Amino acid sequence: MSIEVRGVTKKYGDFVALDDVSVSIPTGQLTALLGPSGGGKSTLLRIIAGLEVADGGTVEIEGTDATALPPQRRNVGFVFQHYAAFKHMTVAKNVAFGLEIRKRPKAEVKAKVHELLELVHLEQFADRLPSQLSGGQRQRMALARALAVEPSVLLLDEPFGALDAKVRKELRDWLRRLHDEVHVTTVFVTHDQEEALEVADEIVVINGGRIEQVGSPDDLYDAPANDFVMGFLGEVTVLDGHLIRPHDVVVHTLPAAAGAGAVRGEVVRITRVGFEVRVAVRPEAAPEADEVVVTLTRTFARSLGLEVGSTVWLEPEDGARVVPVPRAVPVGTLGAADPTEPSEVPVA
Amino acid sequence: MADSRLIRSRRGPVTYVLRVLVVLYLFLLVAWPVSLVADRAFRATGTHEGGVGPFLERLTDPATVYAFNLTITVAIWAVIANTVFGVGISLLLVRYRFVGRRVLSVLVDLPLSVSPVVVGLALVLAYSSTQGWFGGTLETIGIQVIFSTPGLILATAFVSLPLVVREVVPVLEEIGTDAEQAARSLGANGRQVFRRITLPSIKWAVVYGVVLTSARSLGEFGAVKIVSSGAEFRGETATLFVHNHYQAFDEPAAYAAALVLVLISIIALVVVTYLRPKEERA
Numbered sequence A: 001m002s003i004e005v006r007g008v009t010k011k012y013g014d015f016v017a018l019d020d021v022s023v024s025i026p027t028g029q030l031t032a033l034l035g036p037s038g039g040g041k042s043t044l045l046r047i048i049a050g051l052e053v054a055d056g057g058t059v060e061i062e063g064t065d066a067t068a069l070p071p072q073r074r075n076v077g078f079v080f081q082h083y084a085a086f087k088h089m090t091v092a093k094n095v096a097f098g099l100e101i102r103k104r105p106k107a108e109v110k111a112k113v114h115e116l117l118e119l120v121h122l123e124q125f126a127d128r129l130p131s132q133l134s135g136g137q138r139q140r141m142a143l144a145r146a147l148a149v150e151p152s153v154l155l156l157d158e159p160f161g162a163l164d165a166k167v168r169k170e171l172r173d174w175l176r177r178l179h180d181e182v183h184v185t186t187v188f189v190t191h192d193q194e195e196a197l198e199v200a201d202e203i204v205v206i207n208g209g210r211i212e213q214v215g216s217p218d219d220l221y222d223a224p225a226n227d228f229v230m231g232f233l234g235e236v237t238v239l240d241g242h243l244i245r246p247h248d249v250v251v252h253t254l255p256a257a258a259g260a261g262a263v264r265g266e267v268v269r270i271t272r273v274g275f276e277v278r279v280a281v282r283p284e285a286a287p288e289a290d291e292v293v294v295t296l297t298r299t300f301a302r303s304l305g306l307e308v309g310s311t312v313w314l315e316p317e318d319g320a321r322v323v324p325v326p327r328a329v330p331v332g333t334l335g336a337a338d339p340t341e342p343s344e345v346p347v348a
Numbered sequence B: 001m002a003d004s005r006l007i008r009s010r011r012g013p014v015t016y017v018l019r020v021l022v023v024l025y026l027f028l029l030v031a032w033p034v035s036l037v038a039d040r041a042f043r044a045t046g047t048h049e050g051g052v053g054p055f056l057e058r059l060t061d062p063a064t065v066y067a068f069n070l071t072i073t074v075a076i077w078a079v080i081a082n083t084v085f086g087v088g089i090s091l092l093l094v095r096y097r098f099v100g101r102r103v104l105s106v107l108v109d110l111p112l113s114v115s116p117v118v119v120g121l122a123l124v125l126a127y128s129s130t131q132g133w134f135g136g137t138l139e140t141i142g143i144q145v146i147f148s149t150p151g152l153i154l155a156t157a158f159v160s161l162p163l164v165v166r167e168v169v170p171v172l173e174e175i176g177t178d179a180e181q182a183a184r185s186l187g188a189n190g191r192q193v194f195r196r197i198t199l200p201s202i203k204w205a206v207v208y209g210v211v212l213t214s215a216r217s218l219g220e221f222g223a224v225k226i227v228s229s230g231a232e233f234r235g236e237t238a239t240l241f242v243h244n245h246y247q248a249f250d251e252p253a254a255y256a257a258a259l260v261l262v263l264i265s266i267i268a269l270v271v272v273t274y275l276r277p278k279e280e281r282a
């Protein structure tokens, strides 16, 4: 294990930002710290980097106890959400900073800077100032700057958070490829579950200062440990008192085909979103409760001949993951649930 | 940045009336009296000759040279002290949270609101060898504060204390700590972070503060008047020189020195105006 966090607690006044957090980050992997805003992701990352001091617990990096080490002696690369560019230095000088601090020979610094700028595709911008770069370019510069000192771990705090969706997606793929090339142990913070699922080898879900679950993207998606993880990693709907993914609900138009436990309901809305169709069904047994949302492919929906007002029978697909509904759950009707503001929908 | 929201686009009669009033006000209060000083510096009066030659002669008189030398010495030390402490205090105020931080912030502003005469009196109370708390102690080790150059420096530094701090604090607040933390994580220690990251970012604010401090130091009168014996060749600064010669009916010498002080201020203003846009671009 490259990073071992044991029993870390951090308080701001009375507020507990991290509550006895323990987690192991595997060597050479790309790990995502995923969670809602205010969950404590940045705090944990900054404690690992030494930019924040924990109230209790230990941090071990590459086998050495780093708890009391100042940031400059931890050999970590840190990339900030808002680039933290050195505005008065050129791109090349920014990247060279860590090497110059370490008093490396000039020729070596030059060669290394060139190599890194090539790696992040900024060769032609070496002599520009950060203010003359786009957001994405600035972030790549920050990444090159952090990589220059050959850190044992690379920590990225919402590296693409300040960028627009398209650039974000590009950089995300690029980060994945970069990681496959350089293989440095990397931890990145995100509150975008799609980003985490797509890029990470391992995901640590953190919420309210606690770790909810650690696992591979598939583990987390298919076998969420609790309702929070399930709700945070993808869209959920409530069927018969259980949380279930909308694409795991089977729709029957005839009672004969449905099993004994199927829920009978009426189609109240059909929305087409690109390649899929979302069908909202009001269960007959509990008409005042929230609607069940089912997603189907467009062809399948058409073959069923669904219309608003038709009666359908719903049941979970074989092997579908369901989680009992707690008191208040984040229920997504369109798009992924946003657990930062759980909607207090009463559930029958 | 020129913010168009701050500029009225429509020009009604009110705009013109305002303009005339402002120009008139500035003229009557500043431009006209100051131009009279320039005029007087070169004009012949009574037994005194006018023109450039006598003007230069008055400025090269040993007493005048002494006064300006003293003023410049005092100003340089006051500027050095206030730059070093100003940057230090600014860092303390912005980057650290401690008990009494607000009190410190208010204390830094105090010299702006306290009359310089009061500052002078306070310094005499604290440092004079006869009645001061530790003026006596200092005198036994050979340092006389009041009625000598250290006292002048102290008084000048006191009145110009806030100028660097008030320039640097907002810039420090604006740049935030991200870059400094990034530098730390890249291996820089505290000194390296300050020299390579913080200082370059606040450079223009410091320069601006230094210019303001210099201008203020050269022109200080009230506090200096109290802590200096004020006699020719013995603690007579340029402003005291102007005052003394004016009182002694040697008006041409007073006007000549006054004009030099005005010119220095104007140069300082020009430098500042030239620096301003640079600072905003940075």
Ligand SMILES: Nc1ncnc2c1ncn2[C@@H]1O[C@H](COP(=O)(O)OP(=O)(O)OP(=O)(O)O)[C@@H](O)[C@H]1O
Pocket: A012, A015, A017, A035, A036, A037, A038, A039, A040, A041, A042, A043, A044, A191
């Ligand atoms: N310096 C501070 N003083 C007081 N409270 C703080 C401080 N820094 C963070 N917090 C609190 O600690 C909690 C966790 O903050 P943290 O920055 O780790 O959240 P996060 O998970 O990174 O959220 P985001 O996705 O919005 O960045 C938040 O509730 C925040 O208000």
Ligand SMILES: [Mg+2]
Pocket: A041, A042, A043, A157, A158
């Ligand atoms: Mg954060």
